[in-house]
Each structure stands twice: as structure tokens, then as C-alpha cells.
Amino acid sequence: MGETYQHQGLGRNLQKQLLGAWYERIARAPETGTKLAYTFVPGNVAELLRVFGFELVFPEINALQSGIKKTSDRLISIAEDCGYSSDVCGYVKTDVGMVVSGGCGPVGLPLPKPDLLLCSFTGCTTFIKWFEALAELHGVPLVMLDVPYIREGESIGPADRAYVVRQLEELIPVCETVTGVRFDPDRLREIVKLSAEAEDLWVDILLSARRRPSPLDAYFEAVFFMAPIYALRGLPECVDYYRFARLEIEERLAHGLGPGPEERLRVVFVGPPPWPHFRAFWELFKKWGVVSVASSYSKVGGFWDEGFRHDPGHPLESIADYCMLCYTNQHLGMRADLLRRYVRRFEADAVVIHSVKSCRSFSMGQADLREAFIKEDGLPTLLVESDLVDPRYFQEAQLRNRIDAFFESLEHRRIVGAAAGPA
């Protein structure tokens, strides 16, 4: 696309630059005196931490970057030598492998140890075990942020919100002690406002997938476009990033461009991708002209397209709600309804579930979702299995067979359906 268009490739390239600079800042933190807060992506409380000048480190992002750079298998085997089972979360093992082998980060720069280890229990119980391990390995105390699950048939209750808000208030003096910076509520409001601006722009990009053809692959591309909203949210450069990324999308809309040469089938994608085989996995779908128009994983950290915004009028309350609303903190029924809404709003033809063996937070219940979609909604649904960072579980031939069989029959049905014409 490059020559004739002005903005194509902007989202990708700028993302790389921003993340590169971020990893540099992390590596140089001991020299610059910047304090590092390690925390998790889903429902992260970046806005509050930024008030104190923390640079944020997300062990999950380090793990997935190692997956993309194909170093995760070596790190996983280091962790397994330390006693980690082959059946537990690959992200944990990749990260533990990184720490015990000397603390070199995924981009080849050092990962200094945390000044604050903030364990948010946002949708995954493994988070607690993970940060307990880091607390021991780094000799740094763990600070807990307990986040109640959203229960079947309910939304966030007042007792839930009060609990999370109070814990955020308790976090403030901890951050003051670690950084020596005093809490400034006005600064928090400014940061929250910057978050909300970036969120608006990000939602514009996500909703553009309603168009035909969709200008963006809301899974295979969105997982890269989403990085700044998780890693850099609350910073001005995050807002700038989404402004530029939106230019790229607008240009695609203006010229009827899509992520691939043609859009034959639209799907809603569920589950994290197999990072070490990302390209190969995408190819298996591209071949059928499959475009993802919505996905759950690109919202793993937060659900802005469903209306949530960080709110400068109620900063702590909105941060608390953000924590609770993340995808894996919602009960299965809510997840199913969300995916159904996506199918309707984005006019998808099918649902594809990539079920990750070592991440039960996502995968447990996916077989039931599949059954529900097929039996209750008559929605064609494909479920394939591998892993997010453990390349041992990526069986390409087997995946290809299943994917080909599914889309072949989907295409066939469409042709037969079209020939029969409207009833």
C-alpha cells in the first residue's frame, strides 16, 4: 500500500517506536531515579500510579514479547527446571525464566527490579501466584488489590465498588512512601482525562470494523494497536498515538482498503493469539479471506467500546469500575452476551475461539460457549487449541485441517444459501 497512501503503516511503526522508548526508560530507571511499578494489564490502575511518576512494567507484555521474539521456549524450560509444571500458565514460566536467568528483558535490555509490586486480582487467580513468586525472587513486598468478580446476572454492586475504592485509597500512602511524591488529586484528574481522550480515539478505531470491508483486522492487527492503551495510557503520547493510528484507519476507509486483499468472511475472534507463531496462525485465516471484525482479547485490559470511560469527575470510582469490568473478571454469561452483541453489531458470519491450554482464565468455559453459540444461536463456531507462548502446543498441520474444514463448509453454506435466494 505504501507509496500511494500517506498514513499506511503508521499504527504499526509508531507503536514499535513508542514501545522501544518505553523499554529504554525502564532499563535506565535506576540511573534516572525513576521508580518502577510492576503490575498486570487487565484493569490496571495506571492513572493512579502515574501521579507518583512510576514507570509501569507489565510482566505479561514482557512474556508476550518473548513469545513474538521466539525466546519463550528457552525461558519456559528454565522455569520448568525450577519446578514449574508443564501444565501451568506459560506467561508465568516465561517471566520467571527471564528473572532467574539474569533479568534481561524481551528486547535485549535489562529489566531492573520493581520498586512496587502491585498485584491486581483482575480476572485471573494465577496473577496472585505469579506476583508471590516475583516478590520472593526480587525480595520486594507484594501489594494486593483485590477485585471482586462480576457475578452471574448482576453488575457491579455498591459494596464491590466501595471495597476497591478503599483499597485504592490505601494504595496512595504506599506509593507516596515508595516514590517520595505526594498525592495530587488534580494531577490524577488530568491523567484520567488523558486516558479518556485516548479511549475515545481507540473506540473510533475499533468501531470502524462495522464497515464493509472492515478497514482493520480487529484481532490480528488490533492486538498491536492495543499496546499503547495498556502500556502508556494516561500519557500524552498515548493520545497522540491513537490520533495517528486513526488517520491510518480513516485513510483505509476513504479508499475502501482492508487489512488483506479481500474480505470474504467476517468473524468475531475469542482468546489470545499464539505469539510465537503469530504470522503462521494469521495466514491460516487470511487464506480464506477471513477478517476479524471484533475480538475479546483486544479488550483484555478494558471495555471502552461498550461505553466505559475513565471519568475525571470520579477518578477513583472509575478506576475501580475499570478494574472490575475487564473481560476475564466477568462471568461466562456476560462474556457470551458480549460476543453475541459483537456478532450482531459487526455483522459477523462466525465465531472463532483460540483456546489457550495454559490460560484457564480465558479457556475454561470456551467449549461451553461454543456449544451455546451453535445450539442456542445457530452461530457457526470454531474452536481450536494451542498456547500463547509455548510453541510445543502449536500443531500447524492439525490447526490447518480444522480451520480449512470449518471455512470450507461455511463458504459452501453461503453459496448454497445465496443460490436458494431469500425465502
Next chain:
Amino acid sequence: MVAFERLAADARAAWDDPSFSVVRAWKEAAPGRKAVGYFPVYVPLELFHAHGVLPVGVFGGGAGIEIDHANSLVQSFVCSVCRSSLELGLTGRLDVLDAMVFSNICDVARNLSGIFHRNFPRLPVLYLHYPQNPGSSAALAFYRAELARLEGALEALSGRASSEEGLRRSIRLHNERRGLVASLYRLRRERPEAMDTSELYGLLRAGLVLPAEEHLALLRGALEAASARSRRPRDTVRVVLEGSFCEQPPLELLEILEQTGCHVVDDDLLLHERWFDSPVDEDGDPRTALARAYLDRAVVSSVRYHGARRRGEALVEKVRRHGADGVVFCTAKFCEPALLDYARTKEALDRERIPHLAIEFEEKMGVFESVRTQLETFVESILFFAEGADTLRA
């Protein structure tokens, strides 16, 4: 005095029955009785009791049921207790229940609550979030609200409100039960010839289906009978059993532990009847007492965050306290909380030169020979070669 063997057989008949006959009989004995299931590990049993509701532990189907339907809804890399508990439901065996309670022990159990919700529309699913930040000043109010939510559901089901005095009575009864369980554990620790681990396990497990009063009588009788039992002591090593806090190991595995010479001095089986390390307060506001006990005095387990206390240190301390020679990690296949804790606690044991062995089980494992060999080798190595083990008794 009833013979111990007879009581142990009664206990087994009560729990080892996937059709929950004991629960059915209890419900049929009077109109309007309600029974509510709970998935491991812990529930505040006192609240059920105070509303006249029978709490029923749904801790899997063991080796006794075939898995025909659950496999299409739960993937292969998930623990068997989830699969078989779902199968119990899909085959109508849980029809005897009026609701089912799940909690935040792990991601699998959280999501299993959703699978139950969709597959059993007539069975209300209650979900409890146990506070994982016990150090927060807001944890008490939050947990009290959780308990109130559970009470509301129990009240709606049973049509019976609970009084403060009634709740206090329930706390006293359950304190007594926990006290008896502690005495039984002490007896097994001090005189292994009084009771096998598999027998003790059966006595406790009967409490998953029996009304508290009946269970209390069973335990009381068993304590008396076991104390009077005289069997020949065997040559054994003292071990702590760790990692079976949710999915239950096959009974055969517990028997093999004994046959190979492991004297289990403590374990984390069926923690719900031993959840607190001291009695729940019997005076004052009973709801606050239950909540405070959970926050301040719950035993260390893999499904709860315990503040700065390191799991490895807690395990080493347990080993020392009971004068154990080693640890047998007995973890359910695919159980992430147990497997992740293993990696951390094993290091602490290595540092202290405490011997340990890891074995993995599934509900329907058929062959135990390799486990037996592993255990035999482990016991022998402690008995004859463990210069490093400073608690060596051989």
C-alpha cells in the same frame, strides 16, 4: 461403644455414593427441606445451618462415575473435579440440590459456575468472592456484605430467617465439630496405629453430606473408638501431605501412602472442616465473628492470599511443628494453584534440606504401581540415606 470399623464403614456408605442418597433421605424426611451444594474449598457452613439448609459438598464424582457428557463442555486440560462435578449435574444426580455455591478459588472454578448457570437453568448458582486482601481496612465490610448476600439467598430458599442467637448456636456447634476434627488429627499424629489416613479422611468426608449434628455424633463416636483401638504400630516415616486441598485423591492412593510406610502427620485434605486455626468467637455479633475468623485465622492454603507470609515458610513451619521427616506433594493434574505453589514451596524445602516427593493424581487414574514404587523409594531414602534430614528418626 460402637466399633471403629463400623463407624468408618457408615461414613464411607454416606459419602461414597454419587447419587447422594443420604441427602435425598434427609430431604424426604420432612416437607420443605432444602439442600444447597458447594464446590470446594470452603463455605461458611454456619450460615446454612442457621437457616435449616443442608450444605452438601460437591467435590467431584471420583472414580465411581463415567464421564460421558462433560467432556464436550470442558476441555481436556482442566482438572477432573470440574469435569466430574459437571457430569454429576448433567446426569441428574444434582437434582436433589436447590442451589449451588462457587467461589474464587481458581479461574477454573469461577468459570465452572458460569457453565453450571447455563446448563442447569433451574439450579440457582450463588457466587462468593472471598476477600483476597485480608490486610485492607475495607475487607471486613466487603466480606460481611458477601455473607449477607449468601444469607439473603438462603433465606429466600428456606423461607427461614436466622436470628443472632440461632447463628451463635450454629457457630458453637461448628466449633465443636472443628474441635473434634482437631482431636482426631492429633490422635492420628500421635498414634498412627489408632487410625489410618484413609479412615480419617472417610470420617471427615462424610461431613460433606451429613447434617452437622449427625456428623458430630459420628466424629465423637469415632474419636472414642479409635482411642481404644489397639493395633500393632508399623515402621513409618512422618510426612506432611500437601496439595490435595480441592480435588480429592483416589482413596486407593491414600491407602498406598500408608502401605508404603508414610505416617501422614498433617494434610490439606477437606480443609473446610478445619478452616480456622482457633475457634470462631461465640460472643458478640456472629456475622462479624465469622468474617473476622476468615480474615484473621484461616489456615494457610493455596486458594487464599495470606499477606506477606510466604507459602514455603509456612510449609517448613508445619513440617517442623509436627516433627515430619518429609513432604509428599500430592497434586491434582492440571490444578494450577497446587502446581504453582509446588514450584515455590519446593525451593523452601530444598533450602532446609527437607526431603520431598511430588506425585500427580486424577480422579480416574487406574494404575498406581508407579506411584507405589516412587513412594517406596522415597520412604526408603528417608529411612536409610537421609543424612540431610535433621528430623531423621529411623
